[in-house]
Amino acid sequence: MDNNTKNTGQVDTLVQMRGLRFAYGSRVIIDGMDIDIPRGKVTTIMGPSGTGKTTLLRLIGGQWRPQAGSVHVDGQNVHTVNRRELYRLRKRMGMLFQSGALFTHLSVFENVAFPLREHTRLPEQVIHHLVLMKLQAVGLRGARDLMPTELSGGMARRVALARAIALDPMMIMYDEPFTGQDPITVGVIMQLIRLLNDSLGITSIIVSHDVQEVSAISDKIYMISQGKVVGHGTPHDLGRSPSDWVRQFMNGLPDGPVPFQYPAPGYLDDLFGIA
Amino acid sequence: MNLLALEPQLRRFNWPRDGEIEFDLSDILSIDTAGAWLLFRTAAQLRARGRNVHITGASAEARTLLDLIGAVGLPADVPQAAHMDTLEGIGRATVGRINESLGVLAFVGEAAATAAPLMLRPLRFRWRQVFDELAHAGHRALPIVGLLAFLLGVVIAYQGGAQLRLYGASIFIADLVGVSMVRELAPLITAIIVAGRTGSAYAAQIGTMKVTEEVDALRAIGIAPMELLVLPKLLALVIALPLLTVFADIMGILGGMLMSAAMMGVGFYAFIDRLGYAVTLHSYLLGVGKAPVFAAVIAMVGCYQGFQVTGSAESVGRRTTMSVVQAILLVIIIDAVFSVVFSWFGL
Numbered sequence: 001m002d003n004n005t006k007n008t009g010q011v012d013t014l015v016q017m018r019g020l021r022f023a024y025g026s027r028v029i030i031d032g033m034d035i036d037i038p039r040g041k042v043t044t045i046m047g048p049s050g051t052g053k054t055t056l057l058r059l060i061g062g063q064w065r066p067q068a069g070s071v072h073v074d075g076q077n078v079h080t081v082n083r084r085e086l087y088r089l090r091k092r093m094g095m096l097f098q099s100g101a102l103f104t105h106l107s108v109f110e111n112v113a114f115p116l117r118e119h120t121r122l123p124e125q126v127i128h129h130l131v132l133m134k135l136q137a138v139g140l141r142g143a144r145d146l147m148p149t150e151l152s153g154g155m156a157r158r159v160a161l162a163r164a165i166a167l168d169p170m171m172i173m174y175d176e177p178f179t180g181q182d183p184i185t186v187g188v189i190m191q192l193i194r195l196l197n198d199s200l201g202i203t204s205i206i207v208s209h210d211v212q213e214v215s216a217i218s219d220k221i222y223m224i225s226q227g228k229v230v231g232h233g234t235p236h237d238l239g240r241s242p243s244d245w246v247r248q249f250m251n252g253l254p255d256g257p258v259p260f261q262y263p264a265p266g267y268l269d270d271l272f273g274i275a
Numbered sequence: 276m277n278l279l280a281l282e283p284q285l286r287r288f289n290w291p292r293d294g295e296i297e298f299d300l301s302d303i304l305s306i307d308t309a310g311a312w313l314l315f316r317t318a319a320q321l322r323a324r325g326r327n328v329h330i331t332g333a334s335a336e337a338r339t340l341l342d343l344i345g346a347v348g349l350p351a352d353v354p355q356a357a358h359m360d361t362l363e364g365i366g367r368a369t370v371g372r373i374n375e376s377l378g379v380l381a382f383v384g385e386a387a388a389t390a391a392p393l394m395l396r397p398l399r400f401r402w403r404q405v406f407d408e409l410a411h412a413g414h415r416a417l418p419i420v421g422l423l424a425f426l427l428g429v430v431i432a433y434q435g436g437a438q439l440r441l442y443g444a445s446i447f448i449a450d451l452v453g454v455s456m457v458r459e460l461a462p463l464i465t466a467i468i469v470a471g472r473t474g475s476a477y478a479a480q481i482g483t484m485k486v487t488e489e490v491d492a493l494r495a496i497g498i499a500p501m502e503l504l505v506l507p508k509l510l511a512l513v514i515a516l517p518l519l520t521v522f523a524d525i526m527g528i529l530g531g532m533l534m535s536a537a538m539m540g541v542g543f544y545a546f547i548d549r550l551g552y553a554v555t556l557h558s559y560l561l562g563v564g565k566a567p568v569f570a571a572v573i574a575m576v577g578c579y580q581g582f583q584v585t586g587s588a589e590s591v592g593r594r595t596t597m598s599v600v601q602a603i604l605l606v607i608i609i610d611a612v613f614s615v616v617f618s619w620f621g622l
Contacts, residue, residue: 118497
């Protein structure tokens with residue numbers, strides 16, 4: 001796959017962000033980012049907590065508006081298209097939320113059927129088949145009649161994934177898909193992301209800080225810190241990055257460019273009031 | 276021997292006047308943070324007086340602990356907790372209120388913008404949701420609204436009756452109960468019950484959906500939350516509240532009528548006969564006519580507060596409470612405005 005892109009020279013970019021800047025009040029969260037998400041690949045945006053990874057997904061989805069810069073998805077500028085176009089675009093962008101965000105008053109089946117019922121006029125029979133196919137893909141066809149409260153966290157995420165692919169989107173955004181899951185569930189989700197990406201030709205964008213999992217399934221990683229891109233490339237490239245910061249992050253070192261100690265006055269001053 | 280006993284002893288200790296000082300820890304079996312701190316402080320104080328201090332014989336654990344205690348933090352700009360003076364507090368509160376008011380206006384505007392195209396195509400409207408909400412807000416509120424209106428009628432008849440009897444004007448109890456219930460009290464008490472019961476439920480439901488990211492999920496699926504979550508509630512409540520008000524009218528008058536019969540000897544027939552003169556059609560319509568306005572205010576405040584929820588479950592509780600307080604406040608203010616306006620026009 002790597003050779004392929006090298007040979008053609010040109011990578012087909014699905015999502016293109018240029019000079020993106022976003023501030024929440026006076027707090028700048030994203031400060032001039034250029035990111036290219038290649039079509040049909042698994043791309044991960046990685047960085048410490050609170051560096052605006054989830055913000056980035058909301059900007060791609062057009063839920064929030066940047067102060068400067070642009071986001072183009074499949075050639076369309078998300079923030080200048082009209083409302084109608086935006087909602088049409090969103091139908092083609094699946095999103096997997098951290099908590100799964102299943103509709104608690106609907107059963108598993110109805111949750112997956114929801115986008116189909118809302119956006120299509122398919123006959124009930126077809127919807128039934130489509131929903132069962134999507135549930136089969138995530139291995140939960142048997143759980144169709146359960147309510148979201150009866151599911152474990154991992155199962156809820158899988159159902160949410162089935163719902164996200166209900167309309168066969170061109171891309172899926174995963175918000176921290178591995179956080180707080182047991183190793184088996186993590187394995188299942190990793191496999192599903194790769195499988196859906198390759199079999200359905202979906203472009204995957206993952207936001208995460210789980211280095212091991214991400215390195216294993218990503219084609220490309222963008223490393224962000226304090227609102228800027230600090231490194232990008234294949235997982236292999238990043239492992240050998242010259243940047244101290246990237247290495248501290250990839251290896252999970254407690255001290256380095258990101259200090260262990262929060263800035264403080266001299267310890268002696270603080271303890272005894274003597275210099 | 277603990278820190279409390281050791282610390283004053285060490286402070287009073289007579290250190291030799293000169294020469295080097297050595298702390299030999301080889302007999303120390305174990306040392307905790309407090310002990311290490313005491314040792315470290317003593318050494319630091321002695322060093323500050325220009326003495327040479329050595330610590331010897333420390334075990335590996337003791338060494339690690341002493342190093343940890345002694346690790347000198349980087350002197351740096353310490354982030355300060357933000358301090359706010361009175362003037363800034365007033366300013367921030369003012370700006371907060373203004374932003375909140377603008378937020379409500381924007382919310383109402385967005386609701387109107389979403390509703391406008393749907394009015395042209397009423398079949399696209401989510402009627403199923405409307406009927407669901409109607410059952411919740413209307414049908415299931417009947418017992419509580421009925422009971423409270425009935426009791427209110429009883430109280431008015433009881434209190435008013437005692438006064439009227441003094442003047443031998445007992446029959447006017449029908450006027451008192453009828454007009455006060457139909458024009459003012461039934462719409463008001465119904466709106467207040469519904470604000471507490473349904474407005475808060477709207478805020479809590481939407482707020483919880485925000486916390487669980489369901490609202491975001493709706494947007495991600497390509498559905499405007501306003502269309503699915505707000506408009507059906509708004510329409511349902513605008514239909515339900517006038518109907519509940521009519522029900523409260525009936526129950527309130529029934530309460531007053533029973534009380535009049537039992538206490539004042541005004542029979543049912545006399546009461547109803549008098550009621551026909553006392554309560555005109557227009558005071559009835561003015562009473563019921565206020566209900567849709569109250570309903571719109573309650574629904575919008577409840578939904579708006581629901582959407583204002585951020586992050587935590589604590590926020591859901593706070594916004595739910597705020598929705599009830601604001602809705603009741605607004606209902607009473609609007610009722611007062613209605614009274615003034617009606618009297619201008621001589622209604």
